[in-house]
Amino acid sequence: MTARRTTVLEGTRTRxxxxxxxxxxxxxxxNMARETSVVLSETDDTYIQVWQRPDGIYQLEHRAGSPQxxxxxxxxxxxxxHTAFIAWRxxxxxxxxxxxxxxxxxMF
Numbered sequence: 001m002t003a004r005r006t007t008v009l010e011g012t013r014t015r016x017x018x019x020x021x022x023x024x025x026x027x028x029x030x031n032m033a034r035e036t037s038v039v040l041s042e043t044d045d046t047y048i049q050v051w052q053r054p055d056g057i058y059q060l061e062h063r064a065g066s067p068q069x070x071x072x073x074x075x076x077x078x079x080x081x082h083t084a085f086i087a088w089r090x091x092x093x094x095x096x097x098x099x100x101x102x103x104x105x106x107m108f
Contacts, residue, residue, distance in 0.1 A: 005089050011038035022086055029082040032058075040085050048088045050081050060084060062096065067108035071101040 009020040013036050014028040020040075028038045032052045041047035048062045058081050063070040075081060080098075087095035 003091060005042045005091050007040050007042055007089055009038070009040050012036035014038055025085050025089070026082050029085060030078050032078065038085075040089060048085055050085075060099070061104070062088065062101075068103075068105045070103070070105050070108060071096075072104045073099045073101050075099075 010016040034052050037051040039049040045065050051059045058075050061072045
């Protein structure tokens with residue numbers, strides 16, 4: 001098993017929490033409102049984040065270091081976003097596999 005990441009959780013409506021518990025991540029994601037965001041970061045360049053767009057769609061992104069490693073996907077399911085956040089934080093090898101990711105490196 002891979003070691004859990006040391007992380008910081010923060011967001012538009014979420015206070016900054018170092019090494020959040022699963023329940024704190026779950027509450028932050030499941031209680032999002034439209035046009036708010038939640039970020040779970042290991043470093044400034046290694047993170048997973050979500051923004052709930054005005055249309056209610058969740059825009060999920062992750063970055064693994066450089067701008068060339070920045071990807072995005074969309075979902076209507078806050079539960080799937082929560083699952084992705086937890087698996088990412090646990091550093092599970094296949095956490096990103098259920099998603100179809102699009103590179104957004106050209107934006108940076």
